[in-house]
Amino acid sequence: MAKKPIRYPDKVRVIYDDLHWSLLSSIREEATALMRALLNHGIESEVHGSVARGDVESKSDVDVIIRDAISSSRIELALRLEGYQIFSRELAQATPNLVPKGHIFLDPFERRCVSFPLLPFREQEYDFYRFGGIIDLGGLVRGDRVPGCTKKLTLIEPFDEGHYESSIIGREAEVSRLLGIKIDVVLERIRVLMRRDEIGRTGNFIIHTLGEDESFEEVLKRLAETNPAVRRALLKR
Secondary structure, three states, X not given: OOOOOOOOXXXXXXXXXXXXXXXXXXXXXXXXXXXXXXXXXXXXOEEEOHHHHOXXXXXXXXXXXXXXXXXXXXXXXXXXXXXXXXXXXXEEEOOOOOOOEEEEEOOOOOOEEEEEEXXXXXXXXXXXXXXXXXXXXXXXXXXXXXXXXXXXXXXXXEEOOEEEEEEOOOXXXXXXXXXXXXXXXXXXXXXXXXXXXXXXXXXXXEEEEOOOOOOHHHHXXXXXXXXXXXXXXXXXX
């Protein structure tokens, strides 16, 4: 079920209690350990979403993103050497025009995920993560929290005791300035998430679960050979 957009007429002030701070600390410790494990092998990463903003819930995911397009085998080897078990892997491409990405899931419930582009991100594609809030390892260690938007189209603005929450509908230019992203990204995210609210979750253009003997690069090459839309998308890069 899609999360319905919320329209608050004004900012709502949310104060975190001890339970919330404890939950946030626990989830951030998971993210920190994972990002440090990658960094031990020269792989820089960031975490995005509620973990970066601070508005976590008990079922919040740890979504770590590697910005650079690097070898998937290098990422997988780093994770295994650091003691992580890889439960599943998938290649996903949301639309023919967006970069294909790899997702490595580190638990059976797909709550901990390392994502990476199989081709270099365009600036606007990376801005999708900044729309939701993104923070690096240094920021996590310092205890920083950053502003960002939720799938309910609410803007989360952290302050010392919690966060302010407000609708972004009608405030697209303000949100664009606050997050340092192009207004086109804000408008696109609103369009996509509003559509999800109307018709339910929309599917990816491509989603392929990898077999044990498959690599991300091999699967992408095979898809490009058999799917004209994928081939055209790769040639435009």
